[in-house]
Amino acid sequence: METGKRPGGRSARVREAVRQATLAELAEHGYSGLTVERVAERSGVHKTTVYRRWGGVEGLISDALELAGDEPWPVPDTGSIEGDLRGIVQLVRSGFADPELGPVSSAFVAAAVQDPAAARALHDFFAARHEQSAEVVRRAVARGELPDVVDAGEVIRVAVAPVYYRLFVAHEPVTERDADRAADAALAAARAGVLSAPPPGTA
Amino acid sequence: METGKRPGGRSARVREAVRQATLAELAEHGYSGLTVERVAERSGVHKTTVYRRWGGVEGLISDALELAGDEPWPVPDTGSIEGDLRGIVQLVRSGFADPELGPVSSAFVAAAVQDPAAARALHDFFAARHEQSAEVVRRAVARGELPDVVDAGEVIRVAVAPVYYRLFVAHEPVTERDADRAADAALAAARAGVLSAPPPGTA
DNA sequence: AAACTAACGCTACATCAGTTGCGATTGGAG
DNA sequence: CTCCAATCGCAACTGATGTAGCGTTAGTTT
Numbered sequence: 001m002e003t004g005k006r007p008g009g010r011s012a013r014v015r016e017a018v019r020q021a022t023l024a025e026l027a028e029h030g031y032s033g034l035t036v037e038r039v040a041e042r043s044g045v046h047k048t049t050v051y052r053r054w055g056g057v058e059g060l061i062s063d064a065l066e067l068a069g070d071e072p073w074p075v076p077d078t079g080s081i082e083g084d085l086r087g088i089v090q091l092v093r094s095g096f097a098d099p100e101l102g103p104v105s106s107a108f109v110a111a112a113v114q115d116p117a118a119a120r121a122l123h124d125f126f127a128a129r130h131e132q133s134a135e136v137v138r139r140a141v142a143r144g145e146l147p148d149v150v151d152a153g154e155v156i157r158v159a160v161a162p163v164y165y166r167l168f169v170a171h172e173p174v175t176e177r178d179a180d181r182a183a184d185a186a187l188a189a190a191r192a193g194v195l196s197a198p199p200p201g202t203a
Numbered sequence: 204m205e206t207g208k209r210p211g212g213r214s215a216r217v218r219e220a221v222r223q224a225t226l227a228e229l230a231e232h233g234y235s236g237l238t239v240e241r242v243a244e245r246s247g248v249h250k251t252t253v254y255r256r257w258g259g260v261e262g263l264i265s266d267a268l269e270l271a272g273d274e275p276w277p278v279p280d281t282g283s284i285e286g287d288l289r290g291i292v293q294l295v296r297s298g299f300a301d302p303e304l305g306p307v308s309s310a311f312v313a314a315a316v317q318d319p320a321a322a323r324a325l326h327d328f329f330a331a332r333h334e335q336s337a338e339v340v341r342r343a344v345a346r347g348e349l350p351d352v353v354d355a356g357e358v359i360r361v362a363v364a365p366v367y368y369r370l371f372v373a374h375e376p377v378t379e380r381d382a383d384r385a386a387d388a389a390l391a392a393a394r395a396g397v398l399s400a401p402p403p404g405t406a
Numbered sequence: 407a408a409a410c411t412a413a414c415g416c417t418a419c420a421t422c423a424g425t426t427g428c429g430a431t432t433g434g435a436g
Numbered sequence: 437c438t439c440c441a442a443t444c445g446c447a448a449c450t451g452a453t454g455t456a457g458c459g460t461t462a463g464t465t466t
């Protein structure tokens with residue numbers, strides 16, 4: 001109903017086969033090693049079909065990314081904001097360190113830096129993640145652990161940013177201690193009232 | 204003497220011409236639009252020569268990156284750690300927002316996510332930047348603004364990370380206020396003693 | 407169940423990134 | 437000044453990526 005005019009049957013099968021093949025190829029060869037021909041061969045779908053429906057490598061990435069965005073992920077609930085924040089950041093870290101999941105996630109980041117469509121898809125993905133993760137901050141505010149003017153999304157961003165920065169910008173290793181430290185830093189800033197929401201009427 | 208066996212004369216001219224052409228092409232078309240043929244044509248050097256000496260697009264990037272790493276950049280000295288940190292983060296922000304410099308810098312980040320050689324080059328680049336920037340933290344410690352157990356490099360990382368995170372991971376816009384807030388957050392964390400150097404004997 | 411048509415498979419082709427072999431230049435050594 | 441080797445320019449070639457036309461398959465409609 002939504003995408004094409006023939007949602008059921010072969011088209012759906014083809015779509016699913018290509019998606020799976022894309023994820024598998026990403027896991028094995030990363031984004032730079034992702035080629036339409038290999039995905040076509042692996043999925044059993046013909047090359048031309050992939051080009052027609054997805055347009056090329058960028059389309060494959062965007063599609064796979066939307067798929068990944070649908071899966072919810074476990075937001076920690078340890079009872080304290082410190083534990084929750086650390087849990088989130090560790091989840092990020094371990095996700096990229098995982099030998100199976102890491103390459104796929106990294107491929108998404110790599111793709112988004114190159115292709116505008118993938119960038120939009122990743123933007124939406126992270127917007128959803130931020131929204132889900134903000135829950136731990138809202139709970140902390142409700143418990144009185146944080147001032148209620150705090151910008152929940154910003155706390156999450158500041159907490160996870162150093163991990164991504166090390167991984168994809170500075171290309172440094174990320175230890176568990178680094179992750180905890182980043183979470184603690186965000187928490188300290190939030191407690192200090194630095195990460196407050198913007199006052200109404202600011203451009 | 205250092206690189207090849209014929210440092211002077213034509214080889215040097217070729218090298219310089221290609222470097223300039225690479226930077227110009229990066230500014231215009233970004234990393235994904237960087238092609239050896241265009242660089243060759245623009246520099247007046249033959250395609251084959253570029254492939255021989257640089258090996259391909261990755262080599263061009265790495266070379267240009269080393270060149271960029273040599274240029275020192277102005278570390279702020281406002282008299283207070285707050286002003287200095289904000290200055291650094293704003294410098295990062297404005298650098299990527301600059302219509303001329305931004306695309307080139309972004310291209311470096313994009314290249315490093317794809318190519319291991321570029322990743323190493325960028326790693327070294329940021330290691331140098333962190334070292335230079337750490338000076339503002341050391342001055343703050345000397346002034347008594349921060350505890351002397353603070354990890355200077357980590358303060359810098361936490362300060363700039365949110366800007367890079369927004370730009371290259373979440374693909375969100377970055378306002379001046381966002382930059383200031385990130386700097387302030389790092390400072391609050393440093394003051395709270397969260398960003399201390401690792402105790403000796405930690406894996 | 408017969409007709410209709412969207413979507414797919416296939417072959418052949420076009421295009422472009424990257425390579426190879428050889429001759430021409432050019433910078434440096436004796 | 438002369439020779440020599442490193443480097444570059446050139447043209448032809450190879451392989452991979454992406455496209456076009458056309459016949460075939462398989463959902464969908466009546």
